[in-house]
Amino acid sequence: MKAITYSQPGDSSVLSLEDRPLPEPAAGEVRVRLTVSGVNPTDWKARATTGRPLPFDEVTPNQDGAGVVDAIGAGVDTLSVGQRVWVYLAAHQRPFGTAAQYTVLPASRAVPLPDSASFELGASLGVPAMTAHRALTVHEDGPSRLAPGALAGRTVLVQGGAGAVGHAAIQLAAWAGATVIATVSSDEKEALARAAGAHHVLQYPSETLADGIRELAPNGVEHIVEVAIADNAGLDVEVVANHGTIGYYADNGGADFTARVRESFAKNVRWQGLLLYTVGERALLAAAEDVAAAVADGALPVGEDAGLPLTWFVLDDTAAAHDAVEQGALGKVLIRVAE
Structure with missing residues (x-):
């Protein structure tokens, strides 16, 4: 071969x-x-x-x-x-x-x-979709599995909604019933995030980005799927809900991050690192099963028309x-x- x-x-x-x-x-x-x-x-x-x-x-x-x-x-x-x-x-x-x-x-x-x-x-699918699944299922009071309705009534913020993981996170969260806010860096990427199914798309850099997110989610966002924690940790703490989870899976923007301690613990924030290679077999099998169900429902299309x-x-x-x-x-x- x-x-x-x-x-x-x-x-x-x-x-x-x-x-x-x-x-x-x-x-x-x-x-x-x-x-x-x-x-x-x-x-x-x-x-x-x-x-x-x-x-x-x-x-x-x-x-x-x-x-x-x-x-x-x-x-x-x-x-x-x-x-x-x-x-x-x-x-x-x-x-x-x-x-x-x-x-x-x-x-x-x-x-x-x-x-x-x-x-x-x-x-x-694979790494992007299964990473997105993990980010959406580690909330202390949220679902451990995804299915239609599993995230109903919740708001998900996807930082970097035009990337492969961000795209899958938008699709899976929308399939599971969440309201999805995505952030992107250009008009072209905004079009892709909307095609993936994001209900709201905001562009960065912007001094009013936190205000825009809070306007859409006055009580904060329950789940944050984060591609650049070094850049966004401060913003994430501003907009996350009490007991919210920030799931970060990459080191775009830098190898270290800092966040305001009092604001973090006052909101009972969960900082959840994600790496598929070390997440364990139980989480892998759960992600594979749920991603397969989303595929069967036609919820994870690819191509430019799908974002x-x-x-x-x-x-x-x-x-x-x-x-x-x-x-x-x-x-x-x-x-x-x-x-």
């Missing part, structure tokens, strides 16, 4: 297209013939991180993708050969990511993809795909592995 590999960390030039033996699934695993691979920021960051050895002699990158189950290991009774699936965390603690014609992974990380959903939609533009590359241009994500490509970067 054809696979993108690297055997040392570095910039995208370390990636190469190679011929490799077809991997065989062990007990509890499945092999997936991939159609589309999705690229996330953590894919290029894991490849570029120097100063520590790779976990394997050779790595095939990319966590997310979609395709068809090609072979099944012993003990797997939840999937069948020929079944369409989306996959997540394919390369987490494993050498076989989705930048290849085939990948092998635990059966629990391959989720049925209905015929009504495209492979590009499936490859756009998530798609940028395409082919497998031997994986290095360029990684560079595009590193350079901040708007929307979702996908790799077409097969027709």
Whole structure:
């Protein structure tokens, strides 16, 4: 099979297209013939991180993708050969990511993809949608699972509503019945956030941003999905509701943040860090099930008309795909592995 590999960390030039033996699934695993691979920021960051050895002699990158189950290991009774699936965390603690014609992974990380959903939609789920799910389900008094009505009566603030996680957070929150406020940095991104389903969109930077949010949510917002906590911690404390949760999943804007102590504890604020790779199996399975239900309901469309533009590359241009994500490509970067 054809696979993108690297055997040392570095910039995208370390990636190469190679011929490799077809991997065989062990007990509890499945092999997936991939159609589309999705690229996330953590894919290029894991490849570029120097100063520590790779976990394997050779790595095939990319966590997310979609395709068809090609072979099944012993003990797997939840999937069948020929079944369409989306996959997540394919390369987490494993050498076989989705930048290849085939990948092998635990059966629990391959989720049925209905015929009504495209492979590009499936490859756009994984890290973004499951991170968004986690951010929306860690509130002290909120739901631990998402479904229609689960967030009814609640207001969600999505900081950075035009990114992949922000897009999924808007869609999932709206599907679950929340009122969604999104913040963006341009007219173009405002159009995308509205297409994703945000009820209100505000632009930054603005000295009146907090006033605008409080006007829309006089009692504060219960859930904040935060992409740039270093920049926004002060604003978040201003607009969060009593017992509200600020779920932050990235370090855009800086590696450290500060917030006013008295205002934070007076509101019983929960600062909740989110990293899918360390969140634990229970949270992963809950997110996969709920995201799958949203997909079945048609609640997570992709493409520019749905607020998530798609940028395409082919497998031997994986290095360029990684560079595009590193350079901040708007929307979702996908790799077409097969027709």
